[in-house]
Amino acid sequence: MTGITSEAPSRPNVRFRQVGRPLTRTDAPGKVAGRTPYAGDYVMPDMLHMRVVRADVASARLVRLDVSRARALQGVACALTAADLPDRAVSTDIPGQVGRKRLDTGQQILVRERVRYFGEPLALIAAETRDVADHALELVEAELEPIPGVYDPVEAMQPGAPIVTEPDNIVAERRIRKGDVEAGFAEADVIVENTFRTPFQEHAFLEPEVGLAWVDENDVVNIRVSTQVIEHFRPIADAIGVPHNKVRIRGALVGGGFGGKEDLTVEIYLALLARRTGRPVRLEYTREDSFVGHGKRHPFVLTYRTGVTRDGRITALDVRMVADSGAYVFLSPYVLLYALVAAPGPYRVDNLDVFARAVATNNMFTSAFRGFGALQACAAYEQQMDEVAKAIGLDRMELRRRNFLKTGEPMSTGFVPPSAIWTDRCAERAWAALGEPTPARGPIRIGRGIGCYQQSYGRLTFLHDTSEAWVGVEMDGTVVVRSGVTDIGAGQVSALGQIAVEALGTTLDNVVVYNSDSAVTPLAGTTTATRALYMTGNAVKQAAEAVRARLVERAARAFGVAPDDVDMGFNEVFVAERPDRSMPLVELVRICGAEGIHRSELAMFRAPFTDFLDPETGQGQAHPDYAYGAHAVEVAVDVDTGEVEVLKSVAAHDVGQCINPAAVEGQIQGGAQNGQGYALSEEMLYEEGRLITPSFSEYLMPTAMDMPKVECIILESRSGVGPYGAKGIGEPAMTPVAPAIANAVADAIGVRVFEMPITPERIVRALKRRDGTGRLDSPA
Amino acid sequence: MYAPFELEMPGDLAGALDALAAGRDSKTVPIAGGTNLIVDMRAKRERPDRVVALGEVGELRGMDFGAERISIGGRTTVTDLLRSPEVAEAAPSLIESARLFAGLMVRNTATVAGNIACGSPAADLVPPLLSLDADVTLASAAGTRTVPLDEYFLGYKRDVRRPDELITRISWPRLPVPSVNTFYKLARRKGDAITVTGVALTLCAAGGTCTKARIALGAVAPIVLRARQAEALLEGRALTPALIDRAAAAAAAASSPIDDVRASAGYRLHTVEVLTRRLVSRAWDRFDRQGDQGTAASAAVPAHEVTAQRRAGSDGRSA
Numbered sequence A: 001m002t003g004i005t006s007e008a009p010s011r012p013n014v015r016f017r018q019v020g021r022p023l024t025r026t027d028a029p030g031k032v033a034g035r036t037p038y039a040g041d042y043v044m045p046d047m048l049h050m051r052v053v054r055a056d057v058a059s060a061r062l063v064r065l066d067v068s069r070a071r072a073l074q075g076v077a078c079a080l081t082a083a084d085l086p087d088r089a090v091s092t093d094i095p096g097q098v099g100r101k102r103l104d105t106g107q108q109i110l111v112r113e114r115v116r117y118f119g120e121p122l123a124l125i126a127a128e129t130r131d132v133a134d135h136a137l138e139l140v141e142a143e144l145e146p147i148p149g150v151y152d153p154v155e156a157m158q159p160g161a162p163i164v165t166e167p168d169n170i171v172a173e174r175r176i177r178k179g180d181v182e183a184g185f186a187e188a189d190v191i192v193e194n195t196f197r198t199p200f201q202e203h204a205f206l207e208p209e210v211g212l213a214w215v216d217e218n219d220v221v222n223i224r225v226s227t228q229v230i231e232h233f234r235p236i237a238d239a240i241g242v243p244h245n246k247v248r249i250r251g252a253l254v255g256g257g258f259g260g261k262e263d264l265t266v267e268i269y270l271a272l273l274a275r276r277t278g279r280p281v282r283l284e285y286t287r288e289d290s291f292v293g294h295g296k297r298h299p300f301v302l303t304y305r306t307g308v309t310r311d312g313r314i315t316a317l318d319v320r321m322v323a324d325s326g327a328y329v330f331l332s333p334y335v336l337l338y339a340l341v342a343a344p345g346p347y348r349v350d351n352l353d354v355f356a357r358a359v360a361t362n363n364m365f366t367s368a369f370r371g372f373g374a375l376q377a378c379a380a381y382e383q384q385m386d387e388v389a390k391a392i393g394l395d396r397m398e399l400r401r402r403n404f405l406k407t408g409e410p411m412s413t414g415f416v417p418p419s420a421i422w423t424d425r426c427a428e429r430a431w432a433a434l435g436e437p438t439p440a441r442g443p444i445r446i447g448r449g450i451g452c453y454q455q456s457y458g459r460l461t462f463l464h465d466t467s468e469a470w471v472g473v474e475m476d477g478t479v480v481v482r483s484g485v486t487d488i489g490a491g492q493v494s495a496l497g498q499i500a501v502e503a504l505g506t507t508l509d510n511v512v513v514y515n516s517d518s519a520v521t522p523l524a525g526t527t528t529a530t531r532a533l534y535m536t537g538n539a540v541k542q543a544a545e546a547v548r549a550r551l552v553e554r555a556a557r558a559f560g561v562a563p564d565d566v567d568m569g570f571n572e573v574f575v576a577e578r579p580d581r582s583m584p585l586v587e588l589v590r591i592c593g594a595e596g597i598h599r600s601e602l603a604m605f606r607a608p609f610t611d612f613l614d615p616e617t618g619q620g621q622a623h624p625d626y627a628y629g630a631h632a633v634e635v636a637v638d639v640d641t642g643e644v645e646v647l648k649s650v651a652a653h654d655v656g657q658c659i660n661p662a663a664v665e666g667q668i669q670g671g672a673q674n675g676q677g678y679a680l681s682e683e684m685l686y687e688e689g690r691l692i693t694p695s696f697s698e699y700l701m702p703t704a705m706d707m708p709k710v711e712c713i714i715l716e717s718r719s720g721v722g723p724y725g726a727k728g729i730g731e732p733a734m735t736p737v738a739p740a741i742a743n744a745v746a747d748a749i750g751v752r753v754f755e756m757p758i759t760p761e762r763i764v765r766a767l768k769r770r771d772g773t774g775r776l777d778s779p780a
Numbered sequence B: 001m002y003a004p005f006e007l008e009m010p011g012d013l014a015g016a017l018d019a020l021a022a023g024r025d026s027k028t029v030p031i032a033g034g035t036n037l038i039v040d041m042r043a044k045r046e047r048p049d050r051v052v053a054l055g056e057v058g059e060l061r062g063m064d065f066g067a068e069r070i071s072i073g074g075r076t077t078v079t080d081l082l083r084s085p086e087v088a089e090a091a092p093s094l095i096e097s098a099r100l101f102a103g104l105m106v107r108n109t110a111t112v113a114g115n116i117a118c119g120s121p122a123a124d125l126v127p128p129l130l131s132l133d134a135d136v137t138l139a140s141a142a143g144t145r146t147v148p149l150d151e152y153f154l155g156y157k158r159d160v161r162r163p164d165e166l167i168t169r170i171s172w173p174r175l176p177v178p179s180v181n182t183f184y185k186l187a188r189r190k191g192d193a194i195t196v197t198g199v200a201l202t203l204c205a206a207g208g209t210c211t212k213a214r215i216a217l218g219a220v221a222p223i224v225l226r227a228r229q230a231e232a233l234l235e236g237r238a239l240t241p242a243l244i245d246r247a248a249a250a251a252a253a254a255s256s257p258i259d260d261v262r263a264s265a266g267y268r269l270h271t272v273e274v275l276t277r278r279l280v281s282r283a284w285d286r287f288d289r290q291g292d293q294g295t296a297a298s299a300a301v302p303a304h305e306v307t308a309q310r311r312a313g314s315d316g317r318s319a
């Protein structure tokens, strides 16, 4: 019962009965009533409480680590250091269904000798109570001898820079070479060059990392954890030295992921101490732990050099990118690849040279974050488009119109995306929706900006992504779906339910989806990369349609018509256009049960499998497909104080096909907020690698008071490679927001701030520099 | 999470003062809303042995609106301020501050006395109260005294309050008519943010001259302070743009900000100057326009008009 079903799936419903409607999500009632348990709500008898002891410097040699006083404290069950562990690294590579592993991306579990970033774990404590664990934490003595570190990726590339991990600081290097860039620049009337900087960003999920682990009667380590990726059981097993089938991840509904729970977080620590103590152990990060406990968004330095003709045709583009990978590799090479592929944006650029490097520093390690490198590229290319338009005196929208990539045209890697490219429609709709401009008043200037984007959905095709789902119809006509997919709050599970009940002729209240258990639910792959709907949605659709085909075939015999004439909906099975000839779904299911007709199916959906991009030219296929859209904003800027207020925020995205428009809108609203914070206020400040903004009183996300009403325009090209032509919206919703805001601020004040976040202070500095009215000097 | 401590919950003021007097030898602190103290205890910046909770002390609540003076209890919460039309009339700057104070949950429990007693230069209720010439009443088991708020702070997180004293009341005189009383909080976001620069202003005028000026600056020095030189420049004169510029420069000169994660000292100096200029000239324009008819109640001059309108529009969420 594996693989694609051999039977031909039936035609999908012509008329949607469940899909495309803003139905109340299956996860909503439990959440609203507070009944839904999150990973942190699980407790067990005899459970121990853990804490992680962390380094308080970013670059040092561990001279001495003494946990004896902590061990001696009454109530401490275990204090573990690297000395107690075999010298084994944890793979930080993408845990693929194919289990590929690159050893050189490994991270030490606990510091053995070298501290490479602020907060790197030194020791683990397990105690009878949380208070005792807290106390024990203070009794651990660590002698750390500082080693010169490097905290800037550009400096880290210079000869003589401190090396974070041998042999050198270049973690990854990627290139696209396409057409003839020199000829392209020769053809240009104007060449525009700018360097843009993007910052670290914290995922700031409501629910910090948390988990509970225990060893069961089969010697399996069970871990109940808040994660986006249950497939981590493999690297966990490798790291603790047990077979893969001896680790089981049981997820829970996740209180926000955004990429921050894509890597391992607390799992290995839990697994180690559960095995060592033989007791259940629970570890919940404090907010301060969370700030230093998971990888951040990569800061990028991006230099764009664009050749353009007077009439606005881009003739050549040269892009240099440097990404700060922090102290460990994690997903940097992949993030870099996304940025590389996205470098020209949703524009046709035939002469293209992109050179991208990820560089190690002693900063916090960086990894996945909503937008995954493509977002940083967008932050630069959309600002550059405005600068190019300004340089040739062409309207910003017109420059974009003249260069938009069109359906059927090849993108940066030479690949032709299989779906519709509706950037133009989205951009026009979003721009028009800004309506009448707000009048400027005194020091308050008004500006507008747009960001257009290209963002992949689905994982890199050379990773050979697959997803499995099981769908069955119970004897009373209700539906069960089993799939490993994790639900990180975007309604992933509910969407699968909607797809299953669409195919099986019933309603959303008649389905239960079991998910997120690596031992019991068929593995669906990660909830990352805007892939859950695309991959698992297709798998569920495939499985449900296989079951539907068998039910319909039996019904057709009962009605004496051809299977194509049978339709199902709202728990009735009927002859299409002849509703008088019908039977209840439950009746049909009973017949099938009595006759042994198979009422369930396990399906696997396979994304396109490709080779890696050509290493020299970067040409080939990188992703299954791409999403396109735009975000437009209007801002008010106080030119005296530099304060920015976002007055209007309009998103227009082609999502292919909405499964649940209310959930799509939720993603768009959240993306608008996430991107606004990234553009304007969220800032992680480090001093010699030490985070000095480790709390929400310093790390400032926009509040309800800061957000305008976000207008959502949802377009449906029905052309995507997801179920029913769906694309994806999780990441795209955020990608274009920050450059739209940056462009609006530049439009308002006539000068650009090239570094995000665009703080009031940076605005005042930029204005003073332009006006020659002095600098913001500190008092002598 | 916290170091262990004893909790006392006296039922009246006498009980609270006795508990504080009894605790003179140990580290005993009062707790009101706890929105500063709990944060500090959790971070282990404060490790009290005994905590005296003021939640049941009724004498610390209640507001009095006399003909001459307004007096509010130390346990008045920020939400209490926002719900009071009398406070809106008697202290527009306090309402402007309260509206942008923290978020709803904190406003419901954070108190005026706690805001003063925490001694932070970024305490948002202090510049408005300073601009209103407020007095603070301190009580202990031994007796009661009243000190001008202006003399309350001695230095960064240092004040004249003895550990056995409580702030029982805060009072200020009614504003003359016409006058403008206003506050501007500049922060890195609108909701729930620590102030980068706060400027409170009271301006009174009669017969075309400025009769009284109070300029109080938040978050730009070790304590909330008055820009006395700037005030002196304005008082007794008809204000001109040049004079206002000089006063704004004097306000900046009175500040001694530091660089921190929110802003540089240079930016703070710049904004003290910009905001002082803006608040004073708008207040003065208002007198001009209204021919000295402005009243305290109607005189809350928005410093940032586009923003102010939107904030007013979002009152339902914020207040």
Ligand SMILES: Cc1cc2nc3c(=O)[nH]c(=O)nc-3n(C[C@H](O)[C@H](O)[C@H](O)COP(=O)(O)OP(=O)(O)OC[C@H]3O[C@@H](n4cnc5c(N)ncnc54)[C@H](O)[C@@H]3O)c2cc1C
Pocket (backbone or CB within 6 Å): B029, B030, B031, B032, B033, B034, B035, B036, B037, B038, B039, B054, B074, B075, B100, B101, B102, B103, B106, B109, B110, B111, B112, B113, B114, B115, B116, B117, B118, B122, B123, B124, B125, B165, B166, B167, B168, B192, B193, B194, B195
């Ligand atoms: C999320 C958040 C947001 C915040 N935002 C703001 C903001 O925007 N603006 C701002 O100014 N502050 C803000 N604060 C800080 C805090 O809310 C205020 O300073 C508040 O007014 C403190 O009052 P409280 O009653 O909670 O004081 P507590 O925490 O109970 O006490 C603070 C101090 O005052 C002492 N104290 C309390 N009552 C008395 C009394 N009657 N007599 C003598 N001493 C007393 C205590 O011993 C303690 O030292 C914020 C805090 C949080 C947690």
